[in-house]
Amino acid sequence: MKNRHIKWGLAALLPLLFSCGGSRSEMDRFIDELMGKMTLEEKLGQLNLPVTGTIVTGQAQSSDVAERIRKGEVGGLFNLKGVDQILEVQKIAVEESRLGIPLLVGMDVIHGYETVFPIPLGLSCSWDMAAVEESAAIAAREAGADGINWTFSPMVDIARDPRWGRVSEGAGEDPYLGAEIAKAMVRGYQGPDNSLSGNDHILACVKHFALYGAAEGGLDYNTVDMSRIRMYNDYFPPYKAAVEAGAGSVMASFNDIDGVPATANKWLLDDVLRQEWGFNGFVVTDYTGISEMIVHGIGDLQEVSRRALDAGIDMDMVSEGLLGTVKKSIDEGKLSVKAVDQACRRILEAKYKLGLFDNPYKYCDPEAAAKFVYCPEHRAAARRIASESFVLLKNEPFRGGKILPLSKKGTVAVIGPLANTHTNMPGTWSVAARLEEAPTLLEGLQEVAPDVRFTYARGSNLTEDPAYEQRATMFGRDLHRDPRSAQALREEALRVARGADVVIAALGEASEMSGESSSRSDISIPAVQRELLEALLATGKPVVLVLFNGRPLTLGWEQEHVSAILDVWFGGSEAALAIGDVLFGDVNPSGKLTMTFPKNVGQIPLYYARKTTGRTLPEGHWFEKFRTNYLDVDNDPVYPFGYGLSYTDFTYGETTLSAAEMPWDGSVEATVRVTNTGDRDGKETVQLYIRDVVGSVTRPVKELKGFRKIFLKAGESQDVTFTITRDMLAFYGSDLQKAAEPGAFEVVIGPDSRRGTKAGFELLGR
Numbered sequence: 001m002k003n004r005h006i007k008w009g010l011a012a013l014l015p016l017l018f019s020c021g022g023s024r025s026e027m028d029r030f031i032d033e034l035m036g037k038m039t040l041e042e043k044l045g046q047l048n049l050p051v052t053g054t055i056v057t058g059q060a061q062s063s064d065v066a067e068r069i070r071k072g073e074v075g076g077l078f079n080l081k082g083v084d085q086i087l088e089v090q091k092i093a094v095e096e097s098r099l100g101i102p103l104l105v106g107m108d109v110i111h112g113y114e115t116v117f118p119i120p121l122g123l124s125c126s127w128d129m130a131a132v133e134e135s136a137a138i139a140a141r142e143a144g145a146d147g148i149n150w151t152f153s154p155m156v157d158i159a160r161d162p163r164w165g166r167v168s169e170g171a172g173e174d175p176y177l178g179a180e181i182a183k184a185m186v187r188g189y190q191g192p193d194n195s196l197s198g199n200d201h202i203l204a205c206v207k208h209f210a211l212y213g214a215a216e217g218g219l220d221y222n223t224v225d226m227s228r229i230r231m232y233n234d235y236f237p238p239y240k241a242a243v244e245a246g247a248g249s250v251m252a253s254f255n256d257i258d259g260v261p262a263t264a265n266k267w268l269l270d271d272v273l274r275q276e277w278g279f280n281g282f283v284v285t286d287y288t289g290i291s292e293m294i295v296h297g298i299g300d301l302q303e304v305s306r307r308a309l310d311a312g313i314d315m316d317m318v319s320e321g322l323l324g325t326v327k328k329s330i331d332e333g334k335l336s337v338k339a340v341d342q343a344c345r346r347i348l349e350a351k352y353k354l355g356l357f358d359n360p361y362k363y364c365d366p367e368a369a370a371k372f373v374y375c376p377e378h379r380a381a382a383r384r385i386a387s388e389s390f391v392l393l394k395n396e397p398f399r400g401g402k403i404l405p406l407s408k409k410g411t412v413a414v415i416g417p418l419a420n421t422h423t424n425m426p427g428t429w430s431v432a433a434r435l436e437e438a439p440t441l442l443e444g445l446q447e448v449a450p451d452v453r454f455t456y457a458r459g460s461n462l463t464e465d466p467a468y469e470q471r472a473t474m475f476g477r478d479l480h481r482d483p484r485s486a487q488a489l490r491e492e493a494l495r496v497a498r499g500a501d502v503v504i505a506a507l508g509e510a511s512e513m514s515g516e517s518s519s520r521s522d523i524s525i526p527a528v529q530r531e532l533l534e535a536l537l538a539t540g541k542p543v544v545l546v547l548f549n550g551r552p553l554t555l556g557w558e559q560e561h562v563s564a565i566l567d568v569w570f571g572g573s574e575a576a577l578a579i580g581d582v583l584f585g586d587v588n589p590s591g592k593l594t595m596t597f598p599k600n601v602g603q604i605p606l607y608y609a610r611k612t613t614g615r616t617l618p619e620g621h622w623f624e625k626f627r628t629n630y631l632d633v634d635n636d637p638v639y640p641f642g643y644g645l646s647y648t649d650f651t652y653g654e655t656t657l658s659a660a661e662m663p664w665d666g667s668v669e670a671t672v673r674v675t676n677t678g679d680r681d682g683k684e685t686v687q688l689y690i691r692d693v694v695g696s697v698t699r700p701v702k703e704l705k706g707f708r709k710i711f712l713k714a715g716e717s718q719d720v721t722f723t724i725t726r727d728m729l730a731f732y733g734s735d736l737q738k739a740a741e742p743g744a745f746e747v748v749i750g751p752d753s754r755r756g757t758k759a760g761f762e763l764l765g766r
C-alpha cells in the first residue's frame with residue numbers, strides 16, 4: 001500500500017508542472033502506464049457509475065457499493081451527499097482497491113448546491129451572463145468543497161413545449177440565448193480556461209444529448225423525430241457551444257433520434273459530437289439509459305450494452321450493462337478491446353484533469369465546506385440574482401395608480417397555498433437544498449418590510465384532487481394539505497383580504513409540478529386556485545398575483561383580470577427575500593421571458609422564431625379562410641419571448657445602420673437609442689433580431705442574434721450598438737453546412753420579440 005502512495009506521489013508532480021489540464025503527452029504517458037497494469041475487468045470497472053446515497057433521482061438503486069469499489073468495479077458514484085461519507089468511499093477506492101484509482105463523485109448540482117439559485121428557466125430570464133456564471137461558480141465552490149467533483153449540469157435542451165416538466169431545467173426556447181447560457185455555465189463550473197484549479201471548480205456535464213426537449217406531446221422520455229436541418233439550426237447550438245467552451249463530459253439523452261436511442265446513436269455520439277465538434281471528453285448515459293434500451297426494443301442487455309459502447313458511450317449510469325456484459329461480447333468477437341480501452345482512457349483523462357491522481361482528496365475539504373457552503377456571501381448573491389430573474393408580466397393602473405411597487409406600510413394580506421411553504425421555495429432539482437430552512441414567502445416579506453402588518457390565510461389547497469397533489473409534492477416538497485373544504489378556506493381568505501390594504505396572492509404550481517416526469521396536459525393555474533383569485537379580486541382590494549411556476553402557464557384570464565402579476569418561478573433558497581425586494585421596490589424588476597406563454601395548450605408549440613407558411617396570417621389579424629390559423633383562438637401568445645416589464649418605462653428610437661450594404665468580409669453596426677422615460681432607475685435587456693428575407697431554404701421570421709442588458713438612470717438615454725457580422729447571418733442549409741447567403745436582411749432592435757424598430761441591409765456576395 002505504501003508503494004502505491006509513493007507512486008501517486010511521483011505522479012502527482014506531473015500535473016503540477018502543467019497547468020490547464022496538463023500536457024497531453026504527459027497525461028497520455030501516465031495513463032498508458034496505468035492502463036498497462038489494468039485487467040479488462042478493472043477497465044470495465046472504470047466505466048461503471050452506480051448510484052448510492054440518500055438522494056433519489058431515479059428508480060433503480062445499486063447495492064454493496066463499498067465492496068465493489070474494493071474490487072475495482074466502480075469508476076464513479078453519484079447521489080452521495082456529505083464530505084465525510086464521500087471521503088470514506090474515496091479512501092476505499094484509493095487505499096483498498098488494487099490500483100487505487102480515485103472515483104468521480106457526481107451530483108445533480110443544477111441550480112446551486114445548498115445555496116440555491118433560481119431554477120434554470122428563471123435564471124435564464126435574467127439575461128445576465130455574469131450572474132449565470134456567478135451562480136455556477138458558487139455552486140461549484142460549495143459542491144467542490146463538500147466532496148463533489150462532477151456536476152450533471154448544464155442542461156441545455158431547447159424546449160418549445162411547456163407541457164414538458166423539464167422546461168424548468170433549461171434556458172427556454174432560443175438557440176442563441178441557450179448557447180450563451182451554456183457557455184456561461186461551463187465557465188462557472190470549470191473555471192476560466194477550464195483550469196479546474198483548486199477544489200472550487202468541478203467537471204461540467206452537458207445534457208441531455210440530444211433533442212430531449214423535443215419529446216412528442218411534451219411527455220417525458222418520449223420519442224423525438226426531427227429533421228436534421230432543424231437539429232442543426234435550432235437544437236444543437238447550445239450543446240455545441242458548451243462543448244466548444246470545454247465541457248468535460250456529456251450525458252446522452254433518454255429519447256430516440258431517427259429511430260435509434262441517443263444512448264446507442266453512433267451518428268450522434270461519434271459523427272456529430274466527436275468528429276464534427278471535436279469533443280474529447282467522455283460521454284455518460286443518463287440514469288439506466290442502457291438497460292432502458294431493452295424496453296425501447298432494440299435488444300437484450302448484452303446487445304444494448306454493445307451498441308452503447310460501440311456508439312461512443314464511455315460510462316454507464318446505473319445499468320451495469322457495460323460491466324456485466326462487455327467481456328462476453330468481446331469473447332464472442334462482437335466488440336473489440338479497443339472500444340473498452342478508449343472509454344477507459346477517457347474516464348481516466350477526466351480524473352487526471354480534475355487533479356485526482358495528484359490528490360484524490362482534493363474535493364473533500366471540510367474546512368472549505370464549513371466556510372463556503374450556504375455562507376452569507378453566497379446567500380446574498382442568490383438573493384440578488386433571484387431578484388433579476390423575476391418577470392413583471394403586468395402592472396396596469398388600478399383605481400388611478402399602479403399597485404406595484406408596494407409601500408412599506410399598512411396591512412398586507414398574503415394568501416395562497418404557496419404563501420407559507422418552506423420546501424417549495426427552492427424549486428425542482430435542488431437535491432442538496434436545505435428545504436426546511438428556505439424562508440417562506442410570508443417570512444421573507446416580513447424581513448424585507450418589518451413595518452408592514454402582514455396577515456395570512458391559506459385560501460386553498462394546491463388542487464382539489466389529493467392524488468394529483470400527492471404526485472405534485474414529491475421529494476419532501478410537501479404543501480401539507482389542509483383538510484378544510486375549499487369553501488371554508490376561501491371564506492377565511494376573504495375575511496383576511498377584506499381587512500388588508502393590499503392582497504398578495506401566492507398561486508401557481510408547486511415545486512414538483514415541473515421537473516422530471518412532471519408533464520402536464522393542462523398548464524393553467526389549478527381551478528381551485530383560480531376560483532380563489534376570482535374571489536379575492538371581487539373584494540375590490542388591489543391584488544398582486546405572485547406566480548410560482550416551473551414552466552409557461554396559460555394566463556389569458558389572469559392577464560385580462562389581474563392588474564399586477566409578478567412571475568417569480570422558483571427563485572431558490574433566498575427566493576422569499578428576493579420577492580420582497582422586488583414587491584417593495586428595493587429592486588426594480590428586469591427579467592424577460594425566455595419561453596413564449598401560449599393562450600392555450602392547443603397552440604403548442606408556439607415560439608417566436610417560427611417560419612411563415614405560404615398562407616401566413618399577418619400579425620395582429622385573426623381568422624381568414626385559407627390561412628394558417630385556428631377557428632377558436634388567434635395565433636398570438638399571451639406573452640411573447642423576450643417580454644418583461646419594469647417599474648420604469650423604456651422607449652426605443654429608430655434602429656439605424658452604419659451602412660446599407662455589408663461586404664462579404666465586413667460588418668454593419670446597428671444602433672438604437674434607448675431612453676428611460678420613467679421616474680426610476682432600471683435595467684433593460686435590449687434585443688437584436690435578424691431576419692434573412694430570402695434564403696435557399698425557408699428561414700424563421702426572426703432570430704435573436706444579440707442582446708445587451710443595460711442600466712439607465714431615470715431620464716437617461718444610451719445608444720446601444722451591435723456589430724453584425726457574416727457569421728451571425730449564417731445558417732445550416734440543406735447540405736448541413738453552415739453558411740451565410742448574400743441578399744436582404746431585416747434588423748429589428750426592441751424590448752421583446754414582438755416590438756422594436758426595423759432597418760434593412762444587404763449582404764454582398766464574395
Ligand code: GLC
Binds near residue numbers: 058286
Ligand atoms: C435523471 C436525469 C438526469 C440526471 C440523472 C442523474 O434521470 O434525466 O438529468 O442528471 O438522472 O440523477
